[in-house]
Structures are given as structure tokens and as C-alpha cells.
Amino acid sequence: MNWNYALNRPHRSLASWVSLTLVFSTTILGATILGASAFGQVGAATGSQPASLNRTTLPIPQPQRPTYTELDVRDAKPPARFEVTAPKGAPNVLIILVDDLGFGATSTFGGPIPTPTLDRLAQTGLRFNNFHTTALCSPTRVALKCGRNHHTANAGSIMETSTAFPGNTGAIPNSVAPLAEMMRLNGFSTAAFGKWHETAPWETSVSGPFDRWPTRQGFDKFYGFIGGETDQWAPLIYDGVKKVNPPQVEGYHFTEDMTNQAINWVKAQQSMTPDKPFFMYFATGATHAPHHVPKDWIEKFHGKFDDGWDAVRQATYERQKDAGVIPAETKLPPRPEDIAAWDSLPEDHKTLFRRQAEVFGAFVAHTDHHIGRLVDAIEAIDQMDNTLVFYIAGDNGTSAEGGMVGMYNEMTYFNGVTEKVKDLLPLIDKWGSKETFPHMAAGWAVAFDAPFKWTKQVASDFGGTRNGMVVHWPQGIKNGGAIRTQFGHVIDVAPTVLEACQLPEPTVVNGVPQLPIEGTSLLYTFDSADAPDRHTTQYFEMFGNRAIYRDGWLARTIHRAPWKTTDLPPLTGDVWELYHVDEDYSLAVDLAAEHPEKLADMKALFMTEAIKHHVLPIDDRTIERANPALAGRPDVLGDRTSLTLYEGMEGMLENTFINVKNRSCTITAELEIPDGGASGAVLVQGGRFGGWSLHLREVKPAYEYNWLGMQRYLVESPTALPAGKATVRLEFDYDGGGYGKGGTATLSVDGRQVAQGRIEKTQPNLFSADETADVGIDNQTPVAKGIGYGPHETKFSGRIHRVVVEVQ
Ligand SMILES: O=[N+]([O-])c1ccc(OS(=O)(=O)O)cc1
Secondary structure, three states: OOOOOEEOOOOOOHHHHHHHHHHHHOEEOOEEOOOEOOOOOEEOOOOOOOOOOOOOEEOOOOOOOOOOOOOOHHHOOOOOOOOOOOOOOOOEEEEEEOOOOOOOOEHHHOOOEOOHHHHHHHHHOEEEOOEEOOOOHHHHHHHHHHOOOOOOOOOOOOHHHOOOOOOOOOOOOOOOOOHHHHHHOOOOEEEEEEEOOOOOHHHOOOOOOOOOOHHHOOOOEEEEEOOOOOOOOOOOEEEOOEEEOOOOOOOOOHHHHHHHHHHHHHHHHHHHOOOOOEEEEEEOOOOOOOOOOOHHHHHHOOOOOOOOHHHHHHHHHHHHHHHOOOOOOOOOOOOOOOOOOHHHOOHHHHHHHHHHHHHHHHHHHHHHHHHHHHHHHHHHOOOOOOEEEEEEEOOOOOOOOOOOOOEOEOHHHHOOOOOOHHHHHHHHHHOOOOOOEOEOOHHHHHHOOOOOOOOOOOOOOHHHHEOEEEEEOOOOOOOOOEEEOOOEEHHHHHHHHHHHOOOOOOOEEOOEEOOOOOOOOOHHHHOOOOOOOOOOEEEEEEOOEEEEEEOOEEEEEOOOOOOOOOOOOOHHHOOEEEEOOOOOOOOOOOOOOOOHHHHHHHHHHHHHHHHHOOOOOOOOOOOHHHOHHHHOOOOOOOOOOEEEEOOOOOOEOHHHOOOOOOOOEEEEEEEEEOOOOOOEEEEEEEEOOEEEEEEEEOOEEEEEEEEOOOEEEEEEOOOOOOOEEEEEEEEEEEOOOOOOOOEEEEEEEOOEEEEEEEEOOOOOOOOOOOOOEEEOOOOOOOOOOOOOOHHHHHOOOOEEEEEEEEEO
16 A cells, blocks of 8 residues: 655644654554655655655645545555645734825824734834835835735736736736645635725626636635725625625624634634634725724814824824834934925815824724724733734825815715815815715825825835834844834745744746745844844836835935925936935935936846836836726726627726726616515616716606715606516716716607606716625615615615616
């Protein structure tokens, strides 16, 4: 009989030590165990079997099964069961990623917002003050979870702005296996909670492919949302690839829900398989807009930002120096020119902006609180000591996408609409509630990115790319409570995890040869504050903002402010600056004029790195890239002018639905009305903060256009439909003459006009990032008034045979 046998268990179980000892001293089931691999793997081979497990090819091939000559099972012995287990002593891994939170926000890094969980982890862990992201969401997430640069993984910008060029296609190649897949194939239980935003928009429909959804990117379990943001009170949630409704509980908030899910999962996972380590990715939708926060949390921050953004920024900078989280000689660069001095603002502006910061501060604290519950739960099951935690406070800098005065509805940003302070002031008491979808003024983003100048999206400034990170691992870090200053980047996390877990970098995953990991493990810093930097070169690029770091120097150009989308200067005209980062932590002193040769070398190096990593050609287009045709990326609906929909089709995100914006369209619904009438949604798109709805209210057909939650247009039949079949048709005749114009809506029943009305303006670009198109229900928040709230109340009570949407 031939077999081979692999045994190897995590350190935690005493039984595993006993059995491991046995392995070396004796035979198991008659087979002698031969040898151990460099990675703690014990394997055995006879005949043609490999001598030990080789973890560089994943999945690890199963051994050949023995053949038997015995007729009677009583005379034969079975082989040992083959199982891939994690290397002995491998820690659990928890990667926490908060959204849109800059370096100068958290108390842990000198900011004004108390983050006791991050503080607590820092007391026994390490604070990294020279750690970087990509300046934007999807690119940071992809890079973090594969250890390669964002362009190497085709995630040069967010998924919604993918193009046809390598480096920017939005389709993570299979030569870039995610860390989660490596962990899963090495014997870890894997789970992801919260925000994903790594799936290309045209791959988010029911037709798939699902290859780039979390459960095919290495995670056994996923509970969260797929896109870039979600309503925290009424989120769009998937459990795996299945859309699920959030639990109906009073005061529901997604951060709390995802935390409950993560806690339940980790407890169950460790209860069932205590010897199997877990790999968890916990990425909150907070603190991205919408800033949705429970009122009692907001009240705790009342008055905390009264001094305004300049004073808050200055105070943070002083605290950062005092606490030693930034070098004592750090200078505070001036704020960007477009941001008004706080003292120059009218009093009513200040009143509004203070409230915006109170809500944001509360959002950050609330998020940290729930992260604390997860940490508590891991402590309660005695796993904290051997859990390697990365708490990354921000996937990029704080967001300035709120523009100069903030927004009651962030969708105005995506539709090029500027909100006015006078319209926002009446909403102050509702800021952060369900009735708002808010973002704050950019001045706060600059303050919460202290001591840096710029913000999210600016890849050429540390305000965009330098984020606070705490690493906590009692069994792996001897002298906690310290600061680490070595240069790091999100691509360094994956190799750190592999090294800490004694796993080799795989060269082949799922049959595909792998591109090498480009990050550098940070493990060398854990016990050595003074170890020389190992990550010495790093490019940065996002929508034309670009920089190159090498050996303590940074050359950069600020091509565009985050709020600038039109009239951009030519890339060739960009002015480059040079900074000696080792002596100028915040990039305050431009040395370009003093060291022109150095700058020329660095610019040349940028080009070399950019070519190598598929960063070129640089694409600084923003608005055009949101359009699939102009950007050159696939579009599920493509050039189709007609879409037929049936009952049960729901949860269709905007990128996987026919585009009715800026054009004429018709919607024809074949309905059946039971005796006693019917009501509810027929076909809707979007939600409370923008969209349109064809529905029956008290059996009367109606079309409601909800312009950004700010203006509603209702075209409603005065008469109810009789029982039986009916064809309800909406014709929208677009005025033309550009984007976002109005039109005339005509409603007819069985060919007879029943109502007509004007829709004075329409949304040109986006109804919603998370609200969907649905047949027969209105998921999440309702577009229209008067047909209920949520899928249960808005459900159509008749039959919908089909609905045809045609566009011109
Ligand atoms: O296109 N969207 O819907 C979208 C894009 C970006 C985004 O924010 S980001 O932080 O993920 O870039 C949110 C929503």
C-alpha cells in the first residue's frame, strides 16, 4: 500500500504537539513519516509521491490515492487523510480598513476624534507613521489584498472609471492571485465583511462572471456591499453572491450589522475548528459618504469643532509633534488656495460646517467603537494574542469630494450639481439622519489630513496617500507601544502576512503562473525600530496626479485638485516639485530649484516605473471615464436600446441596467390587476435621493421623477385601473440640448392617454451608487412617496407579466 501523509496543525492545540511528536518518533497507520518542509509542513512520500508539501503551487495537489489488493476491508488499512492545514503557529490575521479617513483624524495619530480602539491596539502594538495608500478606494483595496501595485492588478483607478488600457481595465488578472485565495488554499478560514469595490461594474449583474466577487477572490464568507458606498440605514447587502435584506431592527446601522456578522462568524469558526486560523478582512463603508450616524453619537460631538478647520488643523499638528507621531521639525504647509480661511467665512457658513464636522467626527468614533466590539469578541475567545491585526485608518486621505460647502445628498457631486448653504442650513438638525445622504465641506478634509496639504484623490501628496496604521500582535511583537517610521505601502501588507504565517509566495495559483508580489514584508520592522528601510522605491499615480518616492526623496506634480474636473492643464505642462521626505515629513519645502539634476533623475525614474507597471498612458479624464463608451470598457447593455424585464428581476445596479438618462425612453408594463385592485412598484430605479418610479398608488398608475431628493415631479392617472389585464405605458420625451435637461412624461393605459406632465430637469450622470432598479418592489429607500418603504411595503400586489424599457 502506498500513501503519503501530511500533518501539520496550528500551535494552539496541545493535541497537535503530541501528534507531531508522534509523527517523528513512530509510524502512523503503518506508514513511516519522512521529513518536513521548510514551512513547518510534515509530509511523507513513497514511490512517486512528493517528499513534502510544496506551498508554492496552489492549490497543493492531493497525493495519489493508494490502490488496494486486499479483497476484504477487514484486512486493509486506510491511508491517512490528506488535509492542507496552516503552518504550525501561524497567527490569525485581521485586516481592518476604514474608508475615507485621513492621517490627522484619529486621536491615535494626534487628531481630534477619539478612537479608543485604535489607541488601545497602539498601546501594545506599533504605530506606523510612514505608511501609504494609493489615494483612492478600489486601487488601495486591490493592492492591499494582492501585494501588487494597483496598475499591476489593472486597478489604476476606481472600478467605475476603468478603461481599455492595461493597468486600468478594472479586471484583476488571474496572474494576480489575491492574498485571501493564498490563505484559503493554505488552510485558513477566510471571510470578508463590509465594502468590496473590487468588481468591475459590468461584472455585477446576475449573469456574472462572479470571478471577481469576494467569494471567488479567496473568501469563504462575504457579507457586505459590492460597490463604492452604501446608505448605512438602508444598505444594499450581499451574503456571498446573494442579495439579502438587512435585518429589520429599530435604529439599524450597517456598521453595527456587519460587525455582528463578523463577530458571529469568528466565534463560530473558532468554535467549530479551533485549530484552524482565520483570515478576516473587515472593511467598513464608514467613514465614506453618506455620513450616516446615530443621533446620540452626533450629540457627543456637539461643540467639538467650533473653532473651525484652520484651528482644528493647527491643534492636530501641535499634538502630533508633542506625541511624537510626526517629527518635531515637521512644518505645516498652507492649505490649498481654493479652501477658504475659516475666519473669512460668514457666520451661517460656520454654523453649517461645524455640524458637518460633528457628524463626521461621530461617524469616525462610532466606527472605531464597533471595531472595538470585534476586537473584544476576539479577545473573549482567547485569540487576540495570536491574531495579527492591521488596523488601517483610511484607504486614502479624508475626502474633499464634498466640495466647498458640503452636500445634503452626495449624489449631487456625481451629477455636477453644487448645493447652496442656504438650502443646507435648514437641514442641520437632520444632518446624518435617514433624511440626508451627506458629505462635508472640503476644508474639513484638509484639517483631518493634517499635517499634510491635500486630500483623497491626490496621489502626489501624503494628504492623499499617507494613512495611520497600527499593527497589533502580542505573540509577534516584543516591544509594543512604539512608533515605526520605515516607509511602507499597502502592497507591503500581503507579504507581511505571508511571512508572519510562514507561507511562501506562491508562483502558481489555480494553474496560472503568478506575477511576483511587488510589496516588501514589514515584518523586519516589528522588532527593530532602527532597521534600514527595505521598501525604497514607490510610484504613485491617480487621475494624472503623480509622484515617485526613492530613498527618502519624493518628486511630484499636482496635476489637478480633487474638485477640478474640467479645463485640466496638459500633462506635458505639469510642474514638478522635489521634497527631501526624510527631513520634510509633510512636503513643505520644495527643493526643485536647488536640485534640478536630482529632480530630473526622479522624473526619469517615474517614467521607468510607470512603464514597468502599466501606468502609462496617463489618463486624467474623470467625467468622461464614468461613461463606458468614452472610457472604452465593457457595458453589459452596450448599444442595446431595449431591455425586457420580468418579475423577480431586482437589485440591478446602474451599470447593469439600461441607461435612460439624457434621452427619450418608453416603459411598457403588461400588468394583471386582481379583483380588489393592486398597488405597489412596477419598475423603479434609484431611491430617496434620486431616481424614478413607475407604480400604482391606490390602483392608479403613476410616474414619479425624483430629482436628487430635492425636486419631485409626479404624473398620475386620475382613475384607478379596473381588474384584469392592462398595459401601462410611460413615454418620456426628452427636451434634448445637452445633459440633465427636462422632458414631457405621458402616461397611457391600453393606448389611451391618462396623464401628462413636465419633468423640468433630470439627473445626467448617476441616480445612485447603491440603490437599484427593481421590478415589482422598491428595494432600500423608496423613490416615490405614498407606496410604502422597503421591499415588503412597496411590493406590487398584482401580476407583472413583463416590462419593456426602450431608449432612443
Ligand atoms: O461611481 N460610484 O458610484 C462611486 C464611485 C466612487 C465612490 O467613492 S470611492 O471612495 O470608492 O472612490 C463611490 C461611488
